[in-house]
Amino acid sequence: MIYVHDIWVNWFEGEENGYNVCQFFEWRKQDSIELLDQVPVVYVTRPLFDYIENDMADLPPMLLEAVYKRAYLKKKHKRLALDYCFIVTDGEHVLAVDTLGYQIPVRKSRVIPRQERLILDLISHKQAQDFAYKPKKQTGARHILSLHPKYMTGLTRKERQLKHLLMLMIDQLGQAKRLDELRYWLTEWRPEEYDAIQGMTFDEGYACLLDEAKQGWSVKHDEICEKMAKGQPFFERLWEMEQQKKNVLKK
Numbered sequence: 001m002i003y004v005h006d007i008w009v010n011w012f013e014g015e016e017n018g019y020n021v022c023q024f025f026e027w028r029k030q031d032s033i034e035l036l037d038q039v040p041v042v043y044v045t046r047p048l049f050d051y052i053e054n055d056m057a058d059l060p061p062m063l064l065e066a067v068y069k070r071a072y073l074k075k076k077h078k079r080l081a082l083d084y085c086f087i088v089t090d091g092e093h094v095l096a097v098d099t100l101g102y103q104i105p106v107r108k109s110r111v112i113p114r115q116e117r118l119i120l121d122l123i124s125h126k127q128a129q130d131f132a133y134k135p136k137k138q139t140g141a142r143h144i145l146s147l148h149p150k151y152m153t154g155l156t157r158k159e160r161q162l163k164h165l166l167m168l169m170i171d172q173l174g175q176a177k178r179l180d181e182l183r184y185w186l187t188e189w190r191p192e193e194y195d196a197i198q199g200m201t202f203d204e205g206y207a208c209l210l211d212e213a214k215q216g217w218s219v220k221h222d223e224i225c226e227k228m229a230k231g232q233p234f235f236e237r238l239w240e241m242e243q244q245k246k247n248v249l250k251k
Contacts, residue, residue, distance in 0.1 A: 001041075001070065002039050002040065002041040002067070002123065002126075002206075003038055003039065003040055003049050003070075003120050003232060004038075004039060004041055004043065004087065004115065004118065004119060004122070005037060005039075005055065006035060006036075006037065006074075007034060007035070007036040007087070007096065007115055007117070008023070008033060008036075008111065008112050009034050009035075009036055009096045009109035009111065009158070010024075010031045010032070010034075010110070011032065011034065011098065011107040011108070011109050012034045012107065012108055012109065013106060013107050014106065015056075015108055015147060016055055016056045017054060017147075017149065018054045018095075018108075018149075019149050019153070020160065021051055021095070021108045021109065021110060021153045022054070022109055022110065022157050023110050023238060024051070024111070024113060024129075025158040026156070027159075027206065029245060030079050030245060031080065033072060034075070034117050035073070035074045035075075036071060036072070036073055036074070036085070036096070037072040037074035037079055037087060037126055037215035038070075038071060038072045038142045039070075039071040039072075039085060039087050039096065040066075040067050040070045040071060040086050040087070041086070041087045041088075041089065041119055041122060042066065042067065042086050042087065042088045042089070042125050042127055042129070043060075043089055043090075043091065043121060043123040043127070043128050043129065044063075044088055044089070044090060044130065044131065044133075045090065045129070045130045045133070045187065045242060045251070046090045046128055046132065047130075047135055048060070048090075048130055048133045049088060049089070049093065049095070051133065052095065052097060053093075053095055053106050054149075056104050056105065056106075057104060058103045058104055059084075059099065059105060059132075060131035060132055060133045061103075061126060061132075062131040062132050063086075063131040063133075064099070064103060066131070067085070067086040067120075068081075068084060069081050069083060070086070071085035071086060071098075073085075073103055074206055080140045080205065082098060082105075083099065083100075083101045084097075084098070084099040084101065084102075085097065085098040085099070087111070087119060089120065089123060090128070091118075091120065091121055091128065092123075092125065092157055094110070094119050095109070095110065096108065096109040096110070097109075102115070105164070107116045112114070116220040124167065138172055142168050143208065144170065144174075145168065145171060145245075147163070147167065147214060151163075151214045151215070151216075154216075154241070155216075155217050155232070155242050158242055159217040159230070161223070161244055162222065162225050162240050163217060164227045165223065165229065165239060166213060166224070166228070167213075167214075168235065169225075169229065169231055169232075169235055170206075170209060170210055170213060173185065173206065174208075174210075174224050177202055179201075179202045179205075182202060182205045182206060183197055183200070183205060183207070183215045184196065185209065185224070185228065186200070186205050186208065186209050187219070188227060189209060189224055198217055202211065225239065226239060
């Protein structure tokens with residue numbers, strides 16, 4: 001078993017999508033960053049790495065057994081053993097994982113660049129393992145609150161967070177099924193097509209708004225997100241919080 005020491009981690013909890021486990025350059029001062037005193041490195045096949053990075057499903061029992069009680073957290077001059085904590089790599093990408101004692105990857109983190117290079121160098125002459133992993137069957141399309149990575153690629157952390165907020169509010173529109181409200185927001189989105197929008201059914205208008213809002217991120221996205229959040233305390237607070245947060249580049 002290969003081990004690395006003094007590894008900085010920034011845990012993102014309950015994230016099934018790897019794009020929400022932020023790279024180092026997107027870490028923020030408000031994040032809870034920890035120092036792992038020792039952590040085992042597991043070199044796996046690409047399919048297994050994807051499974052761990054982009055899902056919250058059970059990890060292979062053989063993998064859990066291999067890393068049990070082999071990682072330690074450094075906290076207030078104490079060395080605390082962690083049940084199932086490890087660093088996983090496919091030879092190109094690196095991810096730290098902590099199950100919090102469960103069988104699923106509850107917490108995930110990227111590592112800082114120089115430590116990532118060290119880990120990739122350490123396994124460069126090793127053989128990847130699959131730990132008796134069996135790919136799960138594809139279950140179909142993703143839902144609105146867990147967009148496909150193609151809709152998040154190239155966006156900043158702030159843009160991804162605001163896009164998720166926008167999807168929450170569009171989903172709320174879909175649940176309420178108020179045609180007048182939907183037409184109002186669709187007109188805000190596409191004012192030049194006011195007449196056509198007035199003739200749309202709820203399903204037509206909803207599909208139109210959702211399909212276009214999913215694409216990329218622009219000033220128009222930013223503006224409608226702010227307008228839709230205004231007057232709704234929960235969403236408005238999420239909007240304001242995202243405006244106040246900034247990334248921090250250190251270490």
